[in-house]
Every structure is written in C-alpha cells, then in structure tokens.
Amino acid sequence: MELLLQTIINGILAAGIYALVASGLALAVGVVGIVNFAHGEFTMIGAFIAYLLFVSTGLDPFLSLGLAALVLFMVGAITYLGLIRPVLAAPELNQMLLTFGLSVALQNIALLVFGADTRVVSTSYQGATLALGGLSFGVPPLLAFALSVVILGALYGFLDRTRLGLAVRAVAQNRLAPGLLGIETQRVYLLAFGLSAALAGVAGVMLSVMLYASPTVGFAYTLKAFAIIVMAGLGNLRGVVPAAITLAMAEALVSTYVPGGGGWVEAVFFLVIFVTLTWRSWRAA
Amino acid sequence: MKKVWMVLLAVLGLAGLALAQTTVRVGVLLPISTVAGKAALNGVQLGVDQVNAGGKVKIELVVVDDGNAPATAVPALTKLMTVDRVDIVIGGLASGVTFALSGPVKQYQPLFLCIGAASSVVEQAFSDYGRFFHYHPWDYHNVAAALEFFKYLYDQGARRVAILYEDGPFGSAGIQTYRQQLERQGYTVQAEPFKSGSGNFTAILTRFKGFRPDILYWIGYDVDALPIAAQTRQVGLEPKLIYGAPPAWPTGFEKNNLSNDVAGMTAWLPSVANNESRRFVNLYRRKFGEVTDEYMAPMGYVIALSLGKALEAAGSTDKDRIAAELAKVQMETPFGPLSFKPSDTGRTRFQGFNQNIWLQFQYLEGSRRPVFPASRAARPLRFPGNY
Known part of the structure; x- marks a missing residue:
C-alpha cells in the first residue's frame, strides 16, 4: 500500500512540470493555431538562462524564474512577429516545417555556443526530502509542482477573469468572429505565443534544477507535451492539467509495477496518443 | 669570400635539414563540441607540439568535427580522405560513431589510430583491418x-x-x-x-x-x-x-x-603520480592555462607522441612503414607503459592499453x-x- 501511495505521489509531482510545458504548447496550438516544434528549445533557453545566471552570479535558479519568463516572452514575441505571422495563412505543413526548422536551428546554435555537454547547477536543496510517515517528497519536484500550480492558476485566472484573457479564449474558439467584434486578433496571437514561450522558459528553469541544462533538455518534455495536448483535445486548455496527471500517473505506475518498466516509460506517451486518437475516431464514426 | 662560403654552407645545411625532416598531414576526427572530444584534441595538439619541437619530424593536423554522430562523421572522414588527402587519421571516440566509420575506413584504407570506442562490436567491425591501432581498452x-x-x-x-x-x-x-x-x-x-x-x-x-x-x-x-x-x-x-x-x-x-x-x-x-603524468600536467597547464580531469586529453597526447616516434623511426611518410614502426613502439605514458599486442580475443592485431590503466x-x-x-x-x- 505504501508503495502504491508513493507511486501516486511520484506521478502527481511529475505532473506539475508536464502541465507547465504542455500548457504553453496548448496556447500556441489552441490560440495561434501553430504546432510549435520549437517549444522544447524555448524550454532549453530557459534552462540555460538559469544555468548561466547561477554560474556567473551564484543566483539560485528559482530566483531567475521571472527574468527567464520575461526573456522567453520576448523571444516568443519576436519569433511570432518575424517567423510565425508571415505563415499564418500558409498550409499547415509549411507552418510545421517552419517550426521544425526553428527547432533544429536553435538546438544547433546552442550546440555551437555551449557544446553538447550536460551542465548542472548546485543548490543546497537538490537532494532534500520531506518525509511524511513512510512517504517521501523530494523538495525540488515539490517546489516545481507548487510553482506550476501557482503559475497555471494565474494563467487560468487571467484567461477567465480579465478582458484580455477572455479575448484570448474567444480567439481560441473562433478565429473570425472576435475580429468582427473589434478584438485585435494579431495582438492576441502575439500575447498567446509570448506567453507560450514564457511558460516553456519557466519549465526550463525548473529542469535546470531537477535535471540539467543541455541543448537537448527540452526534447523529451516536448514529446510528452504533445501527448498531453492530444489527450486533452487540441486547443483545450482546461483539459491540460488532468491529461498531464493521467500521463504522469501512467508513467509512474508502469515504471513501478511493470517488470523492466523503467525502459517502457517513454513508450507510454506513444500509447496515450495512439489510444486517444483511435478512441476519438471510433466515437466520431 | 670565406664568409660567403660559410653563409652558403649554412643555408644549404638548413635546406638539407628541412628536406630530411619528414612532414606528414594527419586527419583528426573528433566530437570537438563535447568536453571529452575537446580534451582529446587538446591532447593531440600538445603531443604534436612536442613532436614538432624535436625537429626530426613534422606533423600537420587537419581537424574535423565528427559531431558525435555517424551522419556527420562519415562525410567528415570522406572529406579528410578525398579532399585533404591524409593517410593517417586519429579519431573514433564514441563506439557508435566508430562502428559507422568501419566501412569508409576500409574503403579508403588510412592508418587509423583509434582513441576511444571501447565496444567490442567495434573490435569485431575492424577485425579484418590491418591498419587499425586501438589505444583505449576494450569493454x-x-x-x-x-x-x-x-x-x-x-x-x-x-x-x-x-x-x-x-x-x-x-x-x-x-x-x-x-x-x-x-x-x-x-x-x-x-x-x-x-x-x-x-x-x-x-x-x-x-x-x-x-x-x-x-x-x-x-x-x-x-x-x-x-x-x-x-x-x-x-x-x-x-x-x-x-x-x-x-x-x-x-x-x-x-x-x-x-x-x-x-x-x-x-x-x-x-593526481596520478608518475613522471609522464606530471610532465603531461605541466605541459598542458602551460599551453592551455588549466588542468583537465578528462583522460581523453592524455590519450590524445600519447597517440601523437607514439605517432611521432613511429614517424621518426620510419623516416618516411609511407603509411605501412609508419604502421610497422608504430607496432614496435614501447614507451612510458601518463597511463603507464604502452606497447601494442593482439587484442585478448585475437580479433585485432594492435591493442595498446588494457584493464591495468583503469x-x-x-x-x-x-x-x-x-x-x-x-x-x-x-x-x-x-x-x-x-x-
């Protein structure tokens, strides 16, 4: 029973960062209508910002969250204005090739600048644990989970309770009607893509503490984020958190209870995409 | 008139020395964007400096990045062999990359001085290739x-x-x-x-x-x-x-x-306490202003030094004569003594170090x-x- 409870805790804690990465991707897909393959590279930039600040000033990575979010918002805005906006009316395949190209370019720039090596930061709490009965809560994943809850809460609050947020949701639901009502869709797109990148950057900062900074750090999380937004329904922001919890829980259960499950974990998200899409097409038929 | 003759003799002497000096271009194929690859390259360059400073042979390096990926390494090797036209290649750090290079290496037939690639899959891949010198221990x-x-x-x-x-x-x-x-x-x-x-x-x-x-x-x-x-x-x-x-x-x-x-x-x-290791650390610090922990640095250094010895003994740029002399090399290194023997499985003919260096x-x-x-x-x- 203790093992099961610990597994559930492990799954829930992992879900926080999954949801953070996936929410950013869902914003790009749902509001702007762009499948952003470079989302993982935005995460990587966040991780390197935290790492560089730590190495140069000794700043705790969690204290660089705000700066990373701001820098990534600007990176996202510039990307939108320079690359995404010109192809908004282009066929989807062109858009995807563009973001895929951006992903490869950013990764290779990082390789040229930082090399392929894995870089780690050093904080006093990386190995810290909170014990509750026989259960243990790692402090970094707990912090990342709590921060993810706060940030996603703020995001949902913004989307639900502000005029601008409502405009974002309106554009996500219908691309033409909000324009007829006087909503500047281009500004909404700019905001949504900037926010999407900022969320990725924040997730990157957390990954720099829990894992490492490297040119490929965002890749695995982007794949999982794709599985989550597919499960949630493309563009469905509300569905991201439950989908993230489902995926993280499935991974934790497979890893704990399936013999040799550690090697199967990465296959879980493929299974999730496969089952979700198949089930949806059966239901629609 | 006497002075003119002396100057003439000196010029002829220097020209003769230059002609006698064996110069060889060596390709270096390493993942230079990784810490291990950069350290290996530094080690090779340091060793080449030592060899060239000796004045008897001269090594010129042509460095290319293998990108730590077969898809980059194979064209990079092809460029070394067909454009730069080198006869000797130092490289093969990662096993996967080196395995992928086995076909092109056999095609172009260079003297291949392998710095890493511990997997015995690589040993098998190069088992029928006589110009393969593997310095690193096998898995x-x-x-x-x-x-x-x-x-x-x-x-x-x-x-x-x-x-x-x-x-x-x-x-x-x-x-x-x-x-x-x-x-x-x-x-x-x-x-x-x-x-x-x-x-x-x-x-x-x-x-x-x-x-x-x-x-x-x-x-x-x-x-x-x-x-x-x-x-x-x-x-x-x-x-x-x-x-x-x-x-x-x-x-x-x-x-x-x-x-x-x-x-x-x-x-x-x-911190390994032997004379060659201390010498390497001092030279490395003098050239690069730091000390490295990466063992690929002394490995690259050893490869360059042993190649220098073989070149000197061969007195020729012919790769087979160099290979024959390299096979006879015996030297002290930062890892301990180096000499080439057939590998333990007998698959390859020239194996440098074994488990004793770990x-x-x-x-x-x-x-x-x-x-x-x-x-x-x-x-x-x-x-x-x-x-």
Whole structure:
C-alpha cells in the first residue's frame, strides 16, 4: 500500500512540470493555431538562462524564474512577429516545417555556443526530502509542482477573469468572429505565443534544477507535451492539467509495477496518443 | 669570400635539414563540441607540439568535427580522405560513431589510430583491418577492472547490488555478463533498465528500497548523473556506495554537494603520480592555462607522441612503414607503459592499453580522487559513503 501511495505521489509531482510545458504548447496550438516544434528549445533557453545566471552570479535558479519568463516572452514575441505571422495563412505543413526548422536551428546554435555537454547547477536543496510517515517528497519536484500550480492558476485566472484573457479564449474558439467584434486578433496571437514561450522558459528553469541544462533538455518534455495536448483535445486548455496527471500517473505506475518498466516509460506517451486518437475516431464514426 | 662560403654552407645545411625532416598531414576526427572530444584534441595538439619541437619530424593536423554522430562523421572522414588527402587519421571516440566509420575506413584504407570506442562490436567491425591501432581498452577490460573493484567491496561487506542500466546499446549490451559475474562473486543482484535522459528515477529507486542494496550501480550517460544522485536521496534509498559508469560526467557535477562520495571509473586523473603524468600536467597547464580531469586529453597526447616516434623511426611518410614502426613502439605514458599486442580475443592485431590503466575514483569536496587500486590510491575509499 505504501508503495502504491508513493507511486501516486511520484506521478502527481511529475505532473506539475508536464502541465507547465504542455500548457504553453496548448496556447500556441489552441490560440495561434501553430504546432510549435520549437517549444522544447524555448524550454532549453530557459534552462540555460538559469544555468548561466547561477554560474556567473551564484543566483539560485528559482530566483531567475521571472527574468527567464520575461526573456522567453520576448523571444516568443519576436519569433511570432518575424517567423510565425508571415505563415499564418500558409498550409499547415509549411507552418510545421517552419517550426521544425526553428527547432533544429536553435538546438544547433546552442550546440555551437555551449557544446553538447550536460551542465548542472548546485543548490543546497537538490537532494532534500520531506518525509511524511513512510512517504517521501523530494523538495525540488515539490517546489516545481507548487510553482506550476501557482503559475497555471494565474494563467487560468487571467484567461477567465480579465478582458484580455477572455479575448484570448474567444480567439481560441473562433478565429473570425472576435475580429468582427473589434478584438485585435494579431495582438492576441502575439500575447498567446509570448506567453507560450514564457511558460516553456519557466519549465526550463525548473529542469535546470531537477535535471540539467543541455541543448537537448527540452526534447523529451516536448514529446510528452504533445501527448498531453492530444489527450486533452487540441486547443483545450482546461483539459491540460488532468491529461498531464493521467500521463504522469501512467508513467509512474508502469515504471513501478511493470517488470523492466523503467525502459517502457517513454513508450507510454506513444500509447496515450495512439489510444486517444483511435478512441476519438471510433466515437466520431 | 670565406664568409660567403660559410653563409652558403649554412643555408644549404638548413635546406638539407628541412628536406630530411619528414612532414606528414594527419586527419583528426573528433566530437570537438563535447568536453571529452575537446580534451582529446587538446591532447593531440600538445603531443604534436612536442613532436614538432624535436625537429626530426613534422606533423600537420587537419581537424574535423565528427559531431558525435555517424551522419556527420562519415562525410567528415570522406572529406579528410578525398579532399585533404591524409593517410593517417586519429579519431573514433564514441563506439557508435566508430562502428559507422568501419566501412569508409576500409574503403579508403588510412592508418587509423583509434582513441576511444571501447565496444567490442567495434573490435569485431575492424577485425579484418590491418591498419587499425586501438589505444583505449576494450569493454571487457572495463568489466574486468570494475569487477576487481566489486571484489574489493565484497571484502568490505557489500552483498547486494542494484543495477540501473540505460536500455540502449551502451547500457544493456553487457548487462547479463555483469550480472553473472557479480553473482559469481557472491552478490545478490537486482537490475532494472531505464531510459537515459528521462530524468525520472523515483519509481525504480522506490522499488529498490525493498531490496536494500549496498551498492547502487548505474550505467548510463552524463545526463543521468545528477537526477540519480538527487533522487536516491529523495526516496531515502541510502546505499553504501553510488557507483556510476558514464562515458563522461556532467560539467559542474564536482561542485555539487550531491556528488560527494559518488564513485566511478576513469583511466587517469591529474593526481596520478608518475613522471609522464606530471610532465603531461605541466605541459598542458602551460599551453592551455588549466588542468583537465578528462583522460581523453592524455590519450590524445600519447597517440601523437607514439605517432611521432613511429614517424621518426620510419623516416618516411609511407603509411605501412609508419604502421610497422608504430607496432614496435614501447614507451612510458601518463597511463603507464604502452606497447601494442593482439587484442585478448585475437580479433585485432594492435591493442595498446588494457584493464591495468583503469582506476576507481570518488568525488570528494569538489574533485575526483583515486581510491582503488591501493597502489594508485590518493586516499582511502569512503565506504559506506554518506548519501
């Protein structure tokens, strides 16, 4: 029973960062209508910002969250204005090739600048644990989970309770009607893509503490984020958190209870995409 | 008139010396964007400086990046052979890349001085190639050295080993052999695969808690080092030793408190006390302004020096004459003595080092210290370690 409870805790804690990465991707897909393959590279930039600040000033990575979010918002805005906006009316395949190209370019720039090596930061709490009965809560994943809850809460609050947020949701639901009502869709797109990148950057900062900074750090999380937004329904922001919890829980259960499950974990998200899409097409038929 | 003759003689003498000096272009094919690849290149350049300073032979390097990927390495080798027209190539750091190079190498027939590539799959791939000089020990040498250490740990009271191995070719290729060998030594073994780079080990480590391992032995990559060290503590596993076997450790890991008491295996550390090692450290510091922990640096240095000796003895740029002289080279190196013999399996003809160069180290307060074997230890192993 203790093992099961610990597994559930492990799954829930992992879900926080999954949801953070996936929410950013869902914003790009749902509001702007762009499948952003470079989302993982935005995460990587966040991780390197935290790492560089730590190495140069000794700043705790969690204290660089705000700066990373701001820098990534600007990176996202510039990307939108320079690359995404010109192809908004282009066929989807062109858009995807563009973001895929951006992903490869950013990764290779990082390789040229930082090399392929894995870089780690050093904080006093990386190995810290909170014990509750026989259960243990790692402090970094707990912090990342709590921060993810706060940030996603703020995001949902913004989307639900502000005029601008409502405009974002309106554009996500219908691309033409909000324009007829006087909503500047281009500004909404700019905001949504900037926010999407900022969320990725924040997730990157957390990954720099829990894992490492490297040119490929965002890749695995982007794949999982794709599985989550597919499960949630493309563009469905509300569905991201439950989908993230489902995926993280499935991974934790497979890893704990399936013999040799550690090697199967990465296959879980493929299974999730496969089952979700198949089930949806059966239901629609 | 006498002065004119003297000047003329001096000029002719210098010209003669220049003509007598054997000059050879050597291709260097390394993943220079990685720490290990950069260190290897630095070592090669340092060795070449030494050789060229001797004045008898001159080596010119043509350096290309193998990108640590077969898709980059194969065209890079083709360029070295067809555009730069080198006859000698120093390279082959990663096993996967070197395996992919085996076909093109056999096609272009260079003298191939292999710096890394421990996998015996590579040994098999080059088994019918006579111009292949492999300096680095093979994977079965690595296993032998690690098992020697585990034998020592058994004598210290360790009985249970939990093995975390990445499920790619690097981690899973020898896992059954490892398991059998450890069980033969008297250990109880529990082994679990993981996906390298996933960063999530809590589930497996939680499961290991029931097994109460004395040693947590992980075979993976640098990306896994910190998550394993951190999550081992987070789940309260408390092994007596965390022993890692990645090809390279992450940058900055030594400065992280979580690295304290983590042990691993390397072929060389700057604190190794032999004359050649001290000489290498001094030269390296003078040229690059720092000291490296990467054993690929002295490995590159040794390759360049041994090539210089062979060139000098051959007095020719003919690759077969150079190969024949290289096969006879005997020299002291930062790793200990070097000479070439057939590999233990007999598959390749020119094998440089074996398991004797490996040493076990332990991270302590920001640096790696040799702890085993006793003859090369700078301090005793901390066992049990404090995790």
